[in-house]
Amino acid sequence: MAQPQTLRLILGDQLNTEHSWFRQQEDHVCYLMAEIRQETDYVKHHIQKVTGFFAAMRSFAKHLEKLGHRILYIPISENQSHSFDILITEQIQLQNIQKFEYQEPDEYRLDAQLQSLCERLAQNNIETQMQSSEHFLTQRNTLTLFFEGKKQALMESFYRMMRKKSGYLMIGGQPEGGKWNYDGENRSSFKDQVPIPAIPLLKNDIKAIVDEICAENIQYIGEIDINNFNWPINRTQGIELLKHFCEHLLPYFGKYQDALYSEDPFLFHSRLSFALNLKMISPKEVIEHSIEAYHNNRHDVSLSQIEGFVRQILGWREYMRGMYWREMPEYANLNALEHRNALPLFYWTGNTKMKCLEKAISQSLKHSYAHHIQRLMVTGNFALLTQIDPDQLDQWYLGIYIDAIEWVEMPNTRGMSQYADFGKIATKPYISSANYIDKMSNYCKSCHYNAKAKKGEDSCPFNSLYWNFLDHHRNKLSSNPRMGMMYRLLEKKNQEEMQEIRDRASKIIKNPDLF
Ligand SMILES: Cc1cc2nc3c(=O)[nH]c(=O)nc-3n(C[C@H](O)[C@H](O)[C@H](O)COP(=O)(O)OP(=O)(O)OC[C@H]3O[C@@H](n4cnc5c(N)ncnc54)[C@H](O)[C@@H]3O)c2cc1C
Numbered sequence: 001m002a003q004p005q006t007l008r009l010i011l012g013d014q015l016n017t018e019h020s021w022f023r024q025q026e027d028h029v030c031y032l033m034a035e036i037r038q039e040t041d042y043v044k045h046h047i048q049k050v051t052g053f054f055a056a057m058r059s060f061a062k063h064l065e066k067l068g069h070r071i072l073y074i075p076i077s078e079n080q081s082h083s084f085d086i087l088i089t090e091q092i093q094l095q096n097i098q099k100f101e102y103q104e105p106d107e108y109r110l111d112a113q114l115q116s117l118c119e120r121l122a123q124n125n126i127e128t129q130m131q132s133s134e135h136f137l138t139q140r141n142t143l144t145l146f147f148e149g150k151k152q153a154l155m156e157s158f159y160r161m162m163r164k165k166s167g168y169l170m171i172g173g174q175p176e177g178g179k180w181n182y183d184g185e186n187r188s189s190f191k192d193q194v195p196i197p198a199i200p201l202l203k204n205d206i207k208a209i210v211d212e213i214c215a216e217n218i219q220y221i222g223e224i225d226i227n228n229f230n231w232p233i234n235r236t237q238g239i240e241l242l243k244h245f246c247e248h249l250l251p252y253f254g255k256y257q258d259a260l261y262s263e264d265p266f267l268f269h270s271r272l273s274f275a276l277n278l279k280m281i282s283p284k285e286v287i288e289h290s291i292e293a294y295h296n297n298r299h300d301v302s303l304s305q306i307e308g309f310v311r312q313i314l315g316w317r318e319y320m321r322g323m324y325w326r327e328m329p330e331y332a333n334l335n336a337l338e339h340r341n342a343l344p345l346f347y348w349t350g351n352t353k354m355k356c357l358e359k360a361i362s363q364s365l366k367h368s369y370a371h372h373i374q375r376l377m378v379t380g381n382f383a384l385l386t387q388i389d390p391d392q393l394d395q396w397y398l399g400i401y402i403d404a405i406e407w408v409e410m411p412n413t414r415g416m417s418q419y420a421d422f423g424k425i426a427t428k429p430y431i432s433s434a435n436y437i438d439k440m441s442n443y444c445k446s447c448h449y450n451a452k453a454k455k456g457e458d459s460c461p462f463n464s465l466y467w468n469f470l471d472h473h474r475n476k477l478s479s480n481p482r483m484g485m486m487y488r489l490l491e492k493k494n495q496e497e498m499q500e501i502r503d504r505a506s507k508i509i510k511n512p513d514l515f
């Protein structure tokens with residue numbers, strides 16, 4: 001019996017060459033890939049993000065073509081359809097398609113859109129099928145099932161289950177080295193103790209893509225250096241980056257994971273999130289390759305370094321995805337602390353006297369990247385302390401980072417960083433005064449403000465904001481057992497001190513762009 005003419009959609013973050021779809025070439029299958037306005041315009045993206053997606057998609061399409069697959073690739077300059085619904089419906093008619101297939105999208109909005117499209121197609125007797133993207137280590141509902149009936153969904157419990165299930169860093173059913181977590185050993189600041197290895201130069205030619213983006217008048221943020229686009233755009237480059245990480249960066253990954261350093265935005269971080277999130281490389285191979293480097297001990301990788309890294313991928317990444325699918329769509333509207341302030345303008349320019357924010361934001365605009373602690377304890381911390389509306393912040397994080405896709409951006413932003421879910425993800429708000437930033441960075445030394453000063457015009461804004469936050473949210477947060485110490489210290493402040501804190505914090509909150 002003849003096979004039905006089949007259209008298979010490949011989304012821009014589904015560039016998995018190892019997917020079972022591509023194991024054999026099939027004449028009845030046409031693969032559809034499209035650069036499309038609905039995706040470039042749902043938020044204002046960084047120019048490197050749009051460029052990186054298009055470059056990786058084009059490279060993927062060429063690869064499939066070489067393998068003999070039939071590809072319909074529609075570049076942005078030729079795409080008249082602004083949404084997938086229109087494009088897919090047109091192609092189904094044009095090509096006399098009988099079956100439509102797609103891989104499970106990772107974003108709720110695309111999932112809902114394709115599901116309702118499929119319902120309409122079914123009414124016209126078009127068969128439809130959603131298949132696994134064959135990328136993650138868990139199913140969408142693994143986390144939901146694991147925590148069923150439990151009061152709290154702690155990442156640590158999920159991570160331990162994942163370690164047991166996968167056998168990674170396990171010996172005889174027990175965690176290697178006897179402990180599950182070596183986080184406590186991984187909190188050093190960076191003071192040039194060891195040289196930071198240079199990042200590999202990937203030399204991707206992206207000029208034509210950038211020209212097309214500009215010609216199409218796609219709105220974007222940030223900068224791009226067309227002679228130096230250093231993000232991986234295919235599997236080979238993703239693997240190259242992974243090998244570089246295992247050889248040069250993994251030995252110090254955990255140790256300096258939380259360090260903030262103005263001279264180098266990447267430190268010992270892997271920069272693998274873009275390749276991972278577009279599925280050019282898989283979490284399984286990233287974990288296994290790095291564990292192999294540890295076991296061979298070729299590069300002096302200690303247990304605390306490898307455990308710290310494996311926890312990010314096996315634990316945090318899968319956990320965030322599970323939480324996203326458990327909590328959506330309500331999660332997108334959560335604002336438990338009722339924060340309603342507008343995002344300061346300097347988030348779009350880096351133009352502020354606060355050195356930590358200036359560095360984190362200008363690096364983000366330049367590289368479309370900031371590492372986790374910059375996102376959490378600098379930009380996220382300031383936004384939380386100044387009571388920024390999580391909707392506005394979500395849009396900012398979703399636009400500015402090359403790795404930002406909603407399933408991972410949103411739980412990190414609303415949950416981990418802004419406590420807008422009132423503790424579904426973080427057991428307490430991630431806030432700090434200048435103390436933490438000063439301890440972990442070299443920013444404060446060259447800052448306009450004094451990290452040690454608690455009051456006065458030159459005092460670090462984070463200091464008064466921190467105590468003001470605790471004071472402001474006393475009713476909501478003081479009964480949190482993990483915040484007991486913070487509230488006991490707050491209680492020790494006298495009336496006069498509290499008034500000074502409130503006055504200065506209120507000035508900053510009202511007009512953060514003056515600071
Ligand atoms: C407010 C905020 C927003 C964030 N938005 C995103 C986002 O849009 N996309 C994204 O991929 N990550 C996001 N993260 C998580 C983390 O900051 C990035 O994954 C990491 O900085 C990417 O850089 P890297 O590849 O060098 O990571 P490394 O530090 O080298 O870590 C290795 C890998 O671990 C994974 N990982 C580490 N931490 C997390 C985490 N908290 N959640 C999920 N995966 C993690 C990533 O895949 C990362 O590539 C966000 C964090 C915060 C606090």
Ligand code: SF4
Nearest residue numbers: 354356444447451460
């Ligand atoms: S003094 Fe305050 S504002 Fe300045 S860099 Fe340090 S923490 Fe940031």
